[in-house]
Amino acid sequence: MQVNERKPLIVAFCCNWCSYAGADLAGNNRLSYPADVKIIKVPCSCRVNPMFILRAFQRGADGVILCGCHPGDCHYTSGNYYTRRRMALLFSMLDYLGIEKERTRVEWVSAAEGAKFAATMNDFAQTVAALGENKRLEDLRCKK
Amino acid sequence: MQKITRDLLVEKAVSLLENGTVDMVLGWKKGEFDYDITPAVFADADSLKDFVFDDFCGANFSKYLISNTKKTASKVLVFLKPCDTYSFNQLLTEHRFDREKVYAVGIPCDGMVDIHKIRAISGEGIAKIECGEKITVSTIYDETVNIEKADVLAERCVTCKSKKHVAYDELLGEDGEVLESARFDEVEKLESMTADERFEFWQGELSRCIRCNACRDVCPACTCEKCVFDNPASPVENKAAANSFEEKMFHIIRAFHVAGRCTDCGECSRVCPQHIPLHLLNRKFIKDIDNFYGEYQAGEEVGSRAPLVNYTTEDLEPGEAVEGR
Numbered sequence: 001m002q003v004n005e006r007k008p009l010i011v012a013f014c015c016n017w018c019s020y021a022g023a024d025l026a027g028n029n030r031l032s033y034p035a036d037v038k039i040i041k042v043p044c045s046c047r048v049n050p051m052f053i054l055r056a057f058q059r060g061a062d063g064v065i066l067c068g069c070h071p072g073d074c075h076y077t078s079g080n081y082y083t084r085r086r087m088a089l090l091f092s093m094l095d096y097l098g099i100e101k102e103r104t105r106v107e108w109v110s111a112a113e114g115a116k117f118a119a120t121m122n123d124f125a126q127t128v129a130a131l132g133e134n135k136r137l138e139d140l141r142c143k144k
Numbered sequence: 145m146q147k148i149t150r151d152l153l154v155e156k157a158v159s160l161l162e163n164g165t166v167d168m169v170l171g172w173k174k175g176e177f178d179y180d181i182t183p184a185v186f187a188d189a190d191s192l193k194d195f196v197f198d199d200f201c202g203a204n205f206s207k208y209l210i211s212n213t214k215k216t217a218s219k220v221l222v223f224l225k226p227c228d229t230y231s232f233n234q235l236l237t238e239h240r241f242d243r244e245k246v247y248a249v250g251i252p253c254d255g256m257v258d259i260h261k262i263r264a265i266s267g268e269g270i271a272k273i274e275c276g277e278k279i280t281v282s283t284i285y286d287e288t289v290n291i292e293k294a295d296v297l298a299e300r301c302v303t304c305k306s307k308k309h310v311a312y313d314e315l316l317g318e319d320g321e322v323l324e325s326a327r328f329d330e331v332e333k334l335e336s337m338t339a340d341e342r343f344e345f346w347q348g349e350l351s352r353c354i355r356c357n358a359c360r361d362v363c364p365a366c367t368c369e370k371c372v373f374d375n376p377a378s379p380v381e382n383k384a385a386a387n388s389f390e391e392k393m394f395h396i397i398r399a400f401h402v403a404g405r406c407t408d409c410g411e412c413s414r415v416c417p418q419h420i421p422l423h424l425l426n427r428k429f430i431k432d433i434d435n436f437y438g439e440y441q442a443g444e445e446v447g448s449r450a451p452l453v454n455y456t457t458e459d460l461e462p463g464e465a466v467e468g469r
């Protein structure tokens with residue numbers, strides 16, 4: 001294992017009704033996931049405008065993950081179906097511009113899936129760490 | 145095919161003005177040079193003496209209907225090429241203007257030309273250009289160059305998707321067909337490159353952007369009265385991009401905002417002073433939408449539901465998107 005390994009910064013957008021509660025459950029159950037995962041609570045996954053994702057990268061994220069209720073379970077009935085289409089197109093576009101596709105992810109995590117939340121974050125953090133620092137969507141003015 | 149000439153269009157406009165059907169004509173007039181034809185509003189028969197119609201009339205007037213239908217007391221006369229009619233329908237779908245206030249005349253089109261391609265052949269110093277079967281360019285050095293129109297067609301006309309009008313009140317000449325277009329070839333070429341090559345390609349293209357916003361301003365899908373790029377509280381307010389992040393931000397978001405609504409009219413690439421191939425971004429979204437959610441042509445039908453305001457429970461997952469294309 002490398003010493004002084006740089007820890008990736010991960011921004012996780014979590015919908016209030018399922019995924020944020022899932023994160024809570026992970027905490028209550030004392031499941032561990034990297035402290036560098038910063039959660040931003042949103043009312044519904046479909047609140048996440050593509051610009052939010054880009055802004056997270058601009059502000060220094062190395063990976064951005066969006067979590068919402070499982071398809072069919074959205075608190076607002078269909079929000080996550082729209083999320084699914086938008087993010088599919090956005091991720092494909094990022095890849096088209098040559099930006100590593102592994103830096104973005106969507107995962108459906110219910111309020112009962114604390115374990116899935118922790119496992120997802122661990123896995124995502126590992127994937128992003130392997131890619132190293134986000135260079136292709138960075139904004140040097142925002143670097144500390 | 146009936147040849148569409150300037151005189152034919154003027155004759156039509158004059159008769160519609162005189163019988164009171166319309167009180168305003170959207171058309172083209174000469175700008176500084178023969179090749180920079182600009183959109184114009186003609187209020188009476190007399191002013192139509194400045195009306196121009198030739199191979200430089202790429203401008204799509206659909207978007208101009210938003211403001212001009214608010215000014216007319218009767219109807220606005222608009223001439224629409226086949227590609228323009230898709231924008232026209234898309235704007236109607238989005239309730240951006242009152243159909244009752246428009247008299248739309250469809251005009252067949254055999255392609256517009258690109259001055260940059262002409263200049264690449266003739267060289268600098270263009271003094272006069274005559275359009276016709278052959279394009280005749282006279283230069284300030286007293287040279288005359290004859291160019292085949294086919295060699296200098298605008299990129300959007302080379303990959304024209306349809307010669308069929310999808311909207312009109314009256315059609316001059318004969319309607320064409322929807323074409324088998326090779327418009328996704330270049331997108332596919334990019335897709336087949338490595339991520340590093342793609343990144344380099346786009347970095348090179350997008351870094352030329354001067355953020356003049358012409359691509360947004362001309363776009364018939366960009367009709368927001370308050371655009372996100374004019375918001376001073378946003379990181380991408382109306383100004384030149386400060387770095388490559390802002391370039392990418394602008395271009396991804398602009399293309400995303402029109403995804404599913406972009407008719408591929410080609411106006412953005414036409415007006416870009418920096419020759420950035422914006423169509424390659426728009427067409428990427430169109431191609432993905434076709435692949436992921438079934439073929440969809442924005443503007444083909446008034447009232448059709450755009451793919452991003454629609455869904456099925458079986459849609460593919462974002463994680464599968466890149467593999468799924």
Ligand code: SF4
Nearest residue numbers: 353354356357359416
């Ligand atoms: S028209 Fe070209 S230069 Fe102007 S903002 Fe659009 S892409 Fe940039």
Ligand code: SF4
Nearest residue numbers: 363406408409410412
């Ligand atoms: S994005 Fe470009 S091609 Fe698409 S509708 Fe707008 S101007 Fe036309």
Ligand code: SF4
Nearest residue numbers: 366368371372398401
């Ligand atoms: S870029 Fe987006 S916000 Fe701006 S006019 Fe176009 S669609 Fe509207």
Ligand code: FES
Nearest residue numbers: 015044068069074
């Ligand atoms: S409320 Fe969770 S995805 Fe909509």
